[in-house]
Amino acid sequence: MRIQRKTLLVFLALIVVPIVAAYAQWAAFGLPSVAAQAATPRDVAAPTGFPAWLRVTHYVNLFFLLLLVRSGLQILVDHPRLYWNVHCTPGTEWLRLTPIEVPADRVWTAKDDARRLSPWIGLPGYRHTVGMARHWHFLSVLFWVGNGVVLVFLLFGTGQWRRLVPTSWMIIPEAWSYFVYYATFHMPPEPNGFYRYNALQQLAYFSTIFVLAPLAIVTGPSMSPAFTNRFPWYPKAPGNRQIGRSLHFLVMVAFVVFTIVHVAMVCATGLVRNMNHIVVGADDGRPLGLYLGALGLVVVVAFNGLANWAAWRRPRMIQHLAAAIVTPIMKLLFGGVAPAAEFPRDQVSPFFWPNGKKPTSDEWTSMNAGGFKDYRLKIYGLVENPVELSLDEIRSMGAASQVTLHHCIQGWSGVAAWRGLPTSTLMELVRPRPEARRAVFYSFGEGLEGGAYYDSHTIEDLGHPQSILAYEMNDEPLGELYGAPLRLRVENQLGFKMVKWVRAVEFVASHKDFGEGEGGYNEDHEYFGELANI
Ligand SMILES: Nc1nc2c(c(=O)[nH]1)N[C@H]1C(S)=C(S)[C@@H](COP(=O)(O)O)O[C@H]1N2
Numbered sequence: 413m414r415i416q417r418k419t420l421l422v423f424l425a426l427i428v429v430p431i432v433a434a435y436a437q438w439a440a441f442g443l444p445s446v447a448a449q450a451a452t453p454r455d456v457a458a459p460t461g462f463p464a465w466l467r468v469t470h471y472v473n474l475f476f477l478l479l480l481v482r483s484g485l486q487i488l489v490d491h492p493r494l495y496w497n498v499h500c501t502p503g504t505e506w507l508r509l510t511p512i513e514v515p516a517d518r519v520w521t522a523k524d525d526a527r528r529l530s531p532w533i534g535l536p537g538y539r540h541t542v543g544m545a546r547h548w549h550f551l552s553v554l555f556w557v558g559n560g561v562v563l564v565f566l567l568f569g570t571g572q573w574r575r576l577v578p579t580s581w582m583i584i585p586e587a588w589s590y591f592v593y594y595a596t597f598h599m600p601p602e603p604n605g606f607y608r609y610n611a612l613q614q615l616a617y618f619s620t621i622f623v624l625a626p627l628a629i630v631t632g633p634s635m636s637p638a639f640t641n642r643f644p645w646y647p648k649a650p651g652n653r654q655i656g657r658s659l660h661f662l663v664m665v666a667f668v669v670f671t672i673v674h675v676a677m678v679c680a681t682g683l684v685r686n687m688n689h690i691v692v693g694a695d696d697g698r699p700l701g702l703y704l705g706a707l708g709l710v711v712v713v714a715f716n717g718l719a720n721w722a723a724w725r726r727p728r729m730i731q732h733l734a735a736a737i738v739t740p741i742m743k744l745l746f747g748g749v750a751p752a753a754e755f756p757r758d759q760v761s762p763f764f765w766p767n768g769k770k771p772t773s774d775e776w777t778s779m780n781a782g783g784f785k786d787y788r789l790k791i792y793g794l795v796e797n798p799v800e801l802s803l804d805e806i807r808s809m810g811a812a813s814q815v816t817l818h819h820c821i822q823g824w825s826g827v828a829a830w831r832g833l834p835t836s837t838l839m840e841l842v843r844p845r846p847e848a849r850r851a852v853f854y855s856f857g858e859g860l861e862g863g864a865y866y867d868s869h870t871i872e873d874l875g876h877p878q879s880i881l882a883y884e885m886n887d888e889p890l891g892e893l894y895g896a897p898l899r900l901r902v903e904n905q906l907g908f909k910m911v912k913w914v915r916a917v918e919f920v921a922s923h924k925d926f927g928e929g930e931g932g933y934n935e936d937h938e939y940f941g942e943l944a945n946i
Pocket residue numbers: 764765766767768769819820821855856857858859860865866893894895907908909910911912913
């Protein structure tokens with residue numbers, strides 16, 4: 413692991429400066445007085461205790477947060493580098509969670525770069541399990557956000573917000589006073605949390621619910637190809653897609669740190685009584701809350717074990733569960749929008765991560781040696797006019813140029829200029845029959861587990877102006893590594909659907925009609941979701 417010095421200094425400063433200031437205040441003036449605050453008789457307007465809905469949402473939140481963190485870490489290690497720039501040039505990352513520096517003397521694909529994660533931490537763990545991790549991430553996030561919405565509505569509907577939402581700026585100096593205690597390892601006099609929180613505690617809970625959670629939610633879509641290509645201002649709000657991704661990670665770190673400190677404080681300030689507050693909603697010293705809370709944690713751990721088991725033993729089931737629950741929502745939110753984002757030509761990335769296995773067949777190798785003069789793109793299946801086209805014919809049919817951002821499922825991105833034949837023009841030529849709903853693109857290259865690589869797109873996605881069969885990248889004929897002679901660009905989808913080294917196109921009625929019926933090679937072999945809008 414390596415962290416950029418500049419970024420490390422900023423983080424350290426954010427932690428060290430307040431602690432030094434707290435020590436200085438303690439040394440110079442002693443501990444501040446918070447006795448009056450702690451002893452304040454309870455505010456008659458403020459709510460007392462924790463109603464059942466609050467205790468339930470608190471638990472449900474923990475339940476899904478853990479799944480989100482574990483699956484999120486698994487997604488992260490599939491491209492174990494975080495950047496502030498959108499190009500993802502090796503060496504420019506601010507955080508690197510791999511010892512590997514990208515070799516300059518040989519091809520090092522983004523997939524080579526993926527790291528293994530222990531299944532005790534990652535969901536589902538091990539290496540390159542990003543597809544399954546995403547299913548758990550997206551399934552969990554729906555419930556986590558739904559639970560959060562219920563919580564916020566009830567907070568404001570019942571008056572419980574009063575114990576959380578600061579109503580006076582005085583909370584800041586008061587919270588600081590408590591911070592001086594904790595930072596210098598002193599325990600301040602505490603109010604009874606059943607009736608009110610201390611100022612720092614209130615501020616911490618408030619920021620977690622009203623700052624961290626919304627930040628986690630809004631930084632998520634800044635990584636979505638469909639959403640950001642339709643609304644280019646969105647990733648620009650934080651700066652760019654990789655800043656969005658880095659912030660999404662930092663918010664996760666903040667949630668984890670909050671949870672650790674929160675649990676430590678619950679233990680340190682009267683575990684049994686505190687557990688009664690939040691588990692059974694009673695302010696007494698009986699051990700019931702502690703026992704039920706422990707049981708609740710056992711359920712959380714058991715479910716995480718079950719989630720790992722299902723990811724490994726019933727991956728198809730999880731993939732189909734996500735297709736049934738997540739896909740319709742993704743379609744509703746991000747489907748059907750035509751991508752439009754373009755980048756200025758001078759923002760083309762200096763380095764573009766390659767992925768996939770270059771073809772090794774004699775057919776492709778000899779055509780490559782001959783400059784693809786003998787290449788014929790075969791288009792067949794449910795079309796009125798099946799054709800075979802040479803590269804020259806393809807070039808003469810019309811061309812579109814675009815400078816766009818590539819979004820790989822692993823997390824990296826890169827800007828490149830593409831030029832090629834719009835797939836809409838191709839469809840005008842071959843005329844898909846009414847029953848044709850999608851097209852499969854077959855590659856000369858093999859997938860990771862052997863057998864030809866392929867993926868499919870809906871007719872609708874292929875009709876967008878930014879959907880092209882590219883034969884040029886950055887004003888040069890498409891390079892060997894990047895998909896020569898033809899590769900797909902479908903800008904509202906993730907990179908894995910953009911088949912390189914395209915050999916043939918088949919129009920079909922459904923994603924069930926080829927391969928193992930999931931929509932593409934990675935969908936079949938790695939359980940990726942068929943819809944790759946996010
Ligand atoms: N034939 C083939 N095409 C492929 C792949 C592959 O493994 N084989 N990988 C896909 C993935 S996962 C990505 S991110 C992009 C990478 O394109 P690039 O190498 O131009 O960056 O290609 C896609 N097309």
